[in-house]
Amino acid sequence: MELLIANLAHGFGVALSFENLLFALLGCVIGTAIGVLPGIGPVATISLLLPITFGMSATTAIIMLAGIFYGAQYGGSTTAILLNLPGEVSSVVTTLEGYKMARRGRAGAALATAAIGSFFAGTVSTIIVAASGPLLTQVALSFGPADYFSLMLLGLIISAVLAQGSVVKAIGMVVLGVALGLVGTDVQTGQQRFTFGIPELSDGIGFVPVAMGMFGIAEIILNLERPESRSILSAKVGSLFLTKEEWKRATPSVLRGTALGSLLGILPGGGASLAAFGSYMMERKISKYRHEFGTGAIEGVAGPEAANNAAAQTSFIPLLTLGIPANAVMALMVGALIIQGIQPGPRMVEAQPDLFWGLIASMWVGNLMLLVINLPMIGVWVKLLEVPYKYLYPSILIFCSIGVYSLNNNVFDIYMTLFFGVFGYLCSKLRLEAAPMLIGFVLGPMMEEHLRRAMLLSRGDPYVFIDYQNRPISTVLLAISAVALLSMMLPGIRKGKDKAMAG
Amino acid sequence: MKLNTKNLISGGLLVLIAVVGLWLNQDHNLGTARRMGPGYMPMLTFWLLAGLGALVVVGALFNGPDPLDDWTKLEILAVPFALVAGFVVFFIARSVGFVGWYPLGFGLLGACLAISVAPGWRPIGLVHAGMAVFGLMLDQFGLMISIVCAVVVATLAEPTHRPKGVLGLVIFLCVLCWWVFIRELDIRVPVWPVFLTQ
Numbered sequence: 001m002e003l004l005i006a007n008l009a010h011g012f013g014v015a016l017s018f019e020n021l022l023f024a025l026l027g028c029v030i031g032t033a034i035g036v037l038p039g040i041g042p043v044a045t046i047s048l049l050l051p052i053t054f055g056m057s058a059t060t061a062i063i064m065l066a067g068i069f070y071g072a073q074y075g076g077s078t079t080a081i082l083l084n085l086p087g088e089v090s091s092v093v094t095t096l097e098g099y100k101m102a103r104r105g106r107a108g109a110a111l112a113t114a115a116i117g118s119f120f121a122g123t124v125s126t127i128i129v130a131a132s133g134p135l136l137t138q139v140a141l142s143f144g145p146a147d148y149f150s151l152m153l154l155g156l157i158i159s160a161v162l163a164q165g166s167v168v169k170a171i172g173m174v175v176l177g178v179a180l181g182l183v184g185t186d187v188q189t190g191q192q193r194f195t196f197g198i199p200e201l202s203d204g205i206g207f208v209p210v211a212m213g214m215f216g217i218a219e220i221i222l223n224l225e226r227p228e229s230r231s232i233l234s235a236k237v238g239s240l241f242l243t244k245e246e247w248k249r250a251t252p253s254v255l256r257g258t259a260l261g262s263l264l265g266i267l268p269g270g271g272a273s274l275a276a277f278g279s280y281m282m283e284r285k286i287s288k289y290r291h292e293f294g295t296g297a298i299e300g301v302a303g304p305e306a307a308n309n310a311a312a313q314t315s316f317i318p319l320l321t322l323g324i325p326a327n328a329v330m331a332l333m334v335g336a337l338i339i340q341g342i343q344p345g346p347r348m349v350e351a352q353p354d355l356f357w358g359l360i361a362s363m364w365v366g367n368l369m370l371l372v373i374n375l376p377m378i379g380v381w382v383k384l385l386e387v388p389y390k391y392l393y394p395s396i397l398i399f400c401s402i403g404v405y406s407l408n409n410n411v412f413d414i415y416m417t418l419f420f421g422v423f424g425y426l427c428s429k430l431r432l433e434a435a436p437m438l439i440g441f442v443l444g445p446m447m448e449e450h451l452r453r454a455m456l457l458s459r460g461d462p463y464v465f466i467d468y469q470n471r472p473i474s475t476v477l478l479a480i481s482a483v484a485l486l487s488m489m490l491p492g493i494r495k496g497k498d499k500a501m502a503g
Numbered sequence: 504m505k506l507n508t509k510n511l512i513s514g515g516l517l518v519l520i521a522v523v524g525l526w527l528n529q530d531h532n533l534g535t536a537r538r539m540g541p542g543y544m545p546m547l548t549f550w551l552l553a554g555l556g557a558l559v560v561v562g563a564l565f566n567g568p569d570p571l572d573d574w575t576k577l578e579i580l581a582v583p584f585a586l587v588a589g590f591v592v593f594f595i596a597r598s599v600g601f602v603g604w605y606p607l608g609f610g611l612l613g614a615c616l617a618i619s620v621a622p623g624w625r626p627i628g629l630v631h632a633g634m635a636v637f638g639l640m641l642d643q644f645g646l647m648i649s650i651v652c653a654v655v656v657a658t659l660a661e662p663t664h665r666p667k668g669v670l671g672l673v674i675f676l677c678v679l680c681w682w683v684f685i686r687e688l689d690i691r692v693p694v695w696p697v698f699l700t701q
Binding site for chain 1: 607
């Protein structure tokens, strides 16, 4: 316990440096802004800013990028409540009760509940991340290559299983992502694979063009195809203070939301949206005031908002302790770490204590900053929304192009992003999920390395993965993967997931 | 039989990619399970992809109607038109003497502009054309000019844009990008046309 406190103290020392504070603030502000603005999300933004993180220290870079991620969760609720416009997928649920509260004149209370609930959830989940780090690292240090492979496989399967729509197609996208990750130089033999002799591809397809193209550019096109609908600002924001009754009602929902969100965030493929939906369903079933759902029940704002923020924080756990990305944003974080020369994995906690504890401390500082940014500055964010999308999208396009060019000073990267923009649009029209592909793309090369090593050690014997006596971890992980896959085949469970995803 | 068009095409696409991948993988040494060659993992991956794609296609025969949006005749014709135009421009650019990535950029620009002939394809065509323009102009004409041209092309995708608005946007972006990318981040890119500063 004292060790935890000592480590946290060290972390705060790192997080409160001027540079890290500045970039945490920058990340939170950018995150809130993109959370407020529909049509651009954390994945596109983080991939846009990745090239810029080259010049920073690793800790500062991750602090800023993390701020963007959980900041977006805060920002998304503002528009959800005021304009019935979810800025982020995880804010869709907040529109249900939050907008109704705004129409009753309680917009301020809804906004305050969302912000304070999110802050509480952020605090609790930060402690969970801090505690779990060293614990999980111990477990993971006993992992052999076969166990790593099975763990990554589990991560891929769960992210496919929890994706929207058809599971088979999602797994197909995961495999496609793995295939794309194979392009480049084979590390072990030095041979060029699928590069067509193009020198720019000898290091593989850059994941910034892939992420930006599929999540940023494709999103622009889809937004342009939908006619812009202007929602009228429902009512003045009004007082931000909650009545005593509202406090009483919101508190249990916040607690439940925090617990659920913390749990679901760790699950690969889960994340903030799943947590928000799950919390809403739970509140609808459990809350004493469930008859008020549909007319502006505060539980429907408090629970989901706490849940999505808790999940956003705890989704860092698999990344920081095991090196496995839990969702598309974490996949980008893996990329950011690799760019900085850091190998994500269980050894990272030991090897990079500044990064791990500094990030955790900064997460709490960031949540505090967001509380301040969101409530008093609501007016600013609402003004930001009044910018018509037709001015936003060329800006996004230019930032994407410059950003991707600055990676290698090569226009080839711009053309790659173009290609993946078209491909992303195509996938979206065909209902092929992009996030599983990105996760497969990032994990594929690592999985190949572990598979090779496992096979080398076992002299080509595939039984090593399910050798229960010597390798219990791998067997258990593969068993969980199988259960997850099979359970999705059962129509009952699948319908439940589809209902939750459809909101 | 309830045909699911979207899944049919999705599965077909996955199978196609898998087949191409396996074909490209022919030259790579497979090695053994114990000592995997460079072709081993691709082989596993593409066979798995082919299997999944086939599953999706089979399922698509029964999954119930999920048709693509209706395409107008012009939109259907625009696709092969764009592909042909892209290749033609690519080869012309090569034969005229452009080296490096210019032929690819011109080809992509040609394809994007060609597909924008159909109004339904304008968003995707013109936004990407703007990107292609940016890529083509950046090295020789510098950042500022490239921003101007790219934004002008991209704003054509949104019919409600007015010239004054576009002008304002261009000026705003030039100033903002200069401040963020040149002054603050100091990225290595020519700001003004290369032939002017020499």
